[in-house]
Amino acid sequence: MIVGIDAGGTLIKVAYTEKGVLQFVKYPVAEIEKVAAWVNGLDNSKVCVTGGKSGVLLSLLDKKAKEMVEFEATHHGVQFLLDRMKREEKEYLVTNVGTGTSIHCIQSNEQVRLGGSGVGGGTLIGLSRLLTGVTDFEEIVELAGSGSRDRVDLKVKHIYEGKEPPIPGELTASNFGNHLFTACGELTKEELLAAVVGLVGETVSTVSVQAAKQCDVDIIIYIGSSFIHNPLLKEVVESYTILRGATPLFLENGEFSGAVGAMSEI
Ligand code: ATP
Ligand code: MG
Incomplete structure (x- = not known):
């Protein structure tokens, strides 16, 4: 064997x-x-x-x-x-969202590590536990899936009130920055966990898109166990990668x- x-x-x-x-x-x-x-x-x-x-x-x-x-x-x-x-991609970025996040450029059949971020799956578990006391990964992702980030995060369009923003209004201006002092005591576990997933997903995809531009590739392949049974993280990473101008691909069994x-x- x-x-x-x-x-x-x-x-x-x-x-x-x-x-x-x-x-x-x-x-x-x-x-x-x-x-x-x-x-x-x-x-x-x-x-x-x-x-x-x-x-x-x-x-x-x-x-x-x-x-x-x-x-x-x-x-x-x-x-x-x-x-x-049956995919034929030869040039792409690989972003491995493990405990931490590691980013690699693949070109001419060689990989070069471009960098990474300490924000990854470990952050997802650690921050979730600190904010809500929930420790089990499966429970974290299930609760996050039914939470709304509206009361926690601040979007660009919220800052540009009554005015057309110079960048997409749907981008997050500030994760956890939506005047929390007014709602803090009443935020649910679901809302907080959805916002943690948002923070991790948006950070990972933002640095990945910048790295992809740096090595001039369009496709970003996301792997790592952080995506297991975690449709919300996939959704955040997918939409944010597209919004920022690259093409996401999730590999089957990528972890x-x-x-x-x-x-x-x-
Ligand atoms: P690294 O590559 O950074 O050394 P790793 O290889 O162990 O870490 P992965 O297995 O790719 O990393 O991903 C770990 C992350 O996957 C965890 O931080 C957590 O967010 C998520 N995860 C998924 N399933 C589980 C699980 N059953 N228990 C704990 N974490 C899980
Ligand atoms: Mg790993």
Whole structure:
């Protein structure tokens, strides 16, 4: 069996083939010992690991495993998953919204890391917990999905009252900037969580579009577990990317890019 493992800051993503079929599984990073025990119990396996926690995982393995730089693994995995979707893009930006956000330009079959942002999936969980006490990711995204950001965020059109704004009025002028002092005590969890998702999604897409312009590509491929079961984040990122002038693409199983790419090293 060929196994690729991307051990990230929050989740461990595992990709492997079973009877020729590609399988995907993920575990919280707290279960890294369980993942190691599973790998240790495999017969005739070839394993390649990547991600920030790959050193910890390797130290728990009692068999040899290859190691791959995370950004290269992700690049290869994205190409594989694009092929699987029958897409033919060759030049694009990859924005990986993991615990943090990492941005890469792919041109001439090479990836260059352009930068990133500390605002990512970790921010989504951390701020949500601080503001509402909700800790479970699935619950956060479900509640956020039914919240409105109207009382929390300030839009450009709200500032340009009675006047045509010089930039799209629907852009957010200030996340969490809508005179909160008047409504603060009465804001619901749903409203606050929707605003957190908005803050993360708009920050991620804004820096991505700027990076895409910097390396002269139009398509931005978004990956990372932050988008799992999270239609609101997808919607924010999709609409904001289009509003700011680029083309978004969400990769099927994109959160497994690093794990799939690690498999290709074997
Ligand atoms: P990094 O690449 O930054 O080291 P990572 O690879 O662990 O981190 P991902 O797995 O791509 O990052 O994404 C982690 C994010 O996915 C979390 O911060 C959270 O927002 C979201 N997420 C999705 N499902 C879960 C889950 N079951 N538990 C915790 N977070 C989840
Ligand atoms: Mg990662």
